[in-house]
Amino acid sequence: MPDEKTMKDAMQAYIDRFNQADAAAIADLYADDATVEDPVGSPVKHGKTEIAAFYKMAVATGARLELAAPIRASHGDSAAMAFNVRLNMPEGKAHIQVIDVMTFTEDGKFASMRAFWGKSDMVMTP
């Protein structure tokens, strides 16, 4: 099981690489057979090819991620973080309020990611 610092550093790297719009570098944080469920309740993406394609599309929107609170670890193989996805919409600035939960492989890669956000979490930024 990776230690807490290893998990938190990988979560922070996820934020940083997303904000560098580097989809390949984000995909590198995942294990080869990882899964992504974003949002929770939608079809699950399986494996690095699907995951890399997902992030290529995501970073192309110009979205930026901003932590809403410090990253949390756990006493197991999981970590979680609350953040906002900042978007420039034709109507103005908007954001999506998200919590991501990652599980980890022994060697500190993401085994799974689940993103908790609903329609009510997409809001115009005041």
Place this chain on the structure above:
Amino acid sequence: MPDEKTMKDAMQAYIDRFNQADAAAIADLYADDATVEDPVGSPVKHGKTEIAAFYKMAVATGARLELAAPIRASHGDSAAMAFNVRLNMPEGKAHIQVIDVMTFTEDGKFASMRAFWGKSDMVMTP
């Protein structure tokens, strides 16, 4: 599946009832056969009797919960929230940085709760 507002209202009620130190009222938010894993990686508590006992002990500490960011819903039967557990320790004020993820039954009760926090999430409050 409960709607997003139902799930978010139940999460807020959890915070409020905890801060009223009302362990029985917190347990009422759970389904009879619910599970609690707090922290993630520790043994799972099963059923209302174990869950009520857990909260009786938790509220007896005098801890108070404070949301760190708005509660998140999902496109499924789950919601998540980031909060701080405020504690008065002999050494001064401290807090635990937590993210709770709940799944819900059809009738809007908690089917499961998992609390993500590690040793590194227990910090002295500046």
